Amino acid sequence: MMLTTNLGTHAAHADKVEVTPNPLGVEARSAILIDADSGQVLYAVNADKAYPPASMTKLMTEYLVLEEISAGRLSLTDMVTATKEAASIPPDGSQIYLAEGDQHSVKDLYMAMAVQSANDATIALADRIGGTEQGFVEKMNETAKALGLKSAHFTSATGLADTTVISASDLARFASILIKKHPEFLDFSKTPSYKFRERDKTAMVNLNWMLETNKSIPNFKQYAYPGVDGMKTGYIGSAGYCFTGTAKQGDLRLISVVMDTSSKSSRFVQTAKLFDYGFDNFEKKTIIAPKSVVETNKTVKIKKGVSKQVPIVTASDVSFLVKKNGTPNVTLSNVKLKEGGELVAPIASGTVVGTATYSYKDPDTGQSLNKTINLVTSEDVKKASWWRLMFRGLGSFISGLFKGIMDLF
Structure with missing residues (x-):
């Protein structure tokens, strides 16, 4: 370890993440790996350009719901009435099939959003907080600006609109903010399955195949990764298959983002490349x-x-x-x-x-x-x-007087 002294000033973080070569061969339009604690960038490919994040947009929705709960304006047990807008989600997207007027708890809707990426549950929560989805979107953009997410522009709460954009670097930094400020988010994000209604024949299955808890599940065990406990998948045509992930091993937590990969499975394979690189090559070293x-x-x-x-x-x-x-x-x-x-x-x-x-x-x-x-x-x-103070003061007075006299000569 080398330690030098230089009392000049240094920026806490680089304003731009340098676009690095891609020696890992990460097959994504954009990718980044950071240390969750410091935000230090460990690997980046085209990470500063904004692209559609698809359902990774819901990370901001999830953050704002937790902010409302933290502020005392909402609780997990509050009942939410599904609006017409929430019940009108296109049938080809992920949903829990809410009907207008249905009532469900904030917790159940949040679980549906975090586990199954349910668009109708997302709209129901957005309407509850913002009055309308558009009112909620305004809160999303205000929050992004306040947090310094310069590339972010939200036009929906779900990410279904391809006009929503954000860079991988801003998304990774926001993911770090989310789990630092609301660590309880991971309790939802790591839930492997959740039964939304008592009458439902099957439970919702978490779309994050990399969860460590999937290591014993035949369909997912090849993707399960040690320490993975979140965060969010995404897909629309213009965004490709995306994933923001986090994993903790020992005292090191990493956050990764891959955008526009080629398939559902590829987003997890590319993420594993990043996590392998981070955990295999870096360590926290005490300098002082x-x-x-x-x-x-x-x-x-x-x-x-x-x-x-x-x-x-x-x-x-x-x-x-x-x-x-x-x-x-x-x-x-x-x-x-x-x-x-x-x-x-x-x-x-x-x-x-x-x-x-x-x-x-x-x-x-x-x-x-x-x-x-x-x-x-x-x-x-x-x-x-x-x-003692008196004699110290007297000594200082005499010393000063003597110096003054000497200065006359």
């Missing part, structure tokens, strides 16, 4: 251990303390995802200390006094990443007694 000393800022000044300064250390570790057996070049790019580096006693050990930012530039993609951690005091500093 907790309680490490920052060489450029070993102490901060303390006012009115028994000591005039106190040692500071890192509060946590700094880790980056790097090539296995690699030697990452990490830079200390910025240090910020509270109140210009001066604090007032008493100060307890572990008091946050500033931050340190470390930067890493991926040698393969050129992407720059920052990790900012807190700097904390490593020991207590008691407040000095009044007589």
Whole structure:
């Protein structure tokens, strides 16, 4: 590991994902693999251009439903009445055959959307939240803008419209936001099957063939992948077969997106190529251990303390995802200390006094990443007694007076 010091500034992420060659032979119009935790791009092919995502659009719908629940405006037990629009979905798409006026819980409709990609369930939820699908679409676009998804333009809640577009890079980044903010999403996304109605003869089967739980199912076991627990498939003619997937092995979670593959099975085969590459070639490496000393800022000044300064250390570790057996070049790019580096006693050990930012530039993609951690005091500093402060002040006065006299000569 190499660590250098450079107190210039670095962007947290590259604005554009570099289009890489395709040594893995990923057969997709667009593809990307990222670290879910940091957003670091591990592999990308034509990932910045926006294409129709088909039913992967529903990831935004699922996100907004969970946002409503989190805000207390909706609950999983609330009943939703199917609108005429929800009951009028074309028969050739995935659906649960809602009739106008049918009532189902938010949970059941969400499950139908997450497991079976049911378009009518999606519209029913969109109508409940947005008043109409168009009202909901406005929320989708507002949210995309707020989250910085610059390539995203939504025209439907389902993705059936080919006028909805988003890039693979934005979709992967959004998927990371979704599972960070709403980890409960994965509880729905990883459900292998779900019976929507008691009278239904068969349960809905998850369209994600890669779920690890499929390893014992004859039709799917060849696609089941260790650690896969989400996220969303998609298909319309103009989009081809698409898939946003996520898998976790050990402490590493990856997110992949493939757009416009040739078949239902190919989208999972191409995703497996990406996951294999990520898990086989990368590891999280601790660059800075907790309680490490920052060489450029070993102490901060303390006012009115028994000591005039106190040692500071890192509060946590700094880790980056790097090539296995690699030697990452990490830079200390910025240090910020509270109140210009001066604090007032008493100060307890572990008091946050500033931050340190470390930067890493991926040698393969050129992407720059920052990790900012807190700097904390490593020991207590008691407040000095009044007589000590008095004599300290007197000493400073005499020293200043003597210096002033010497400056006259």
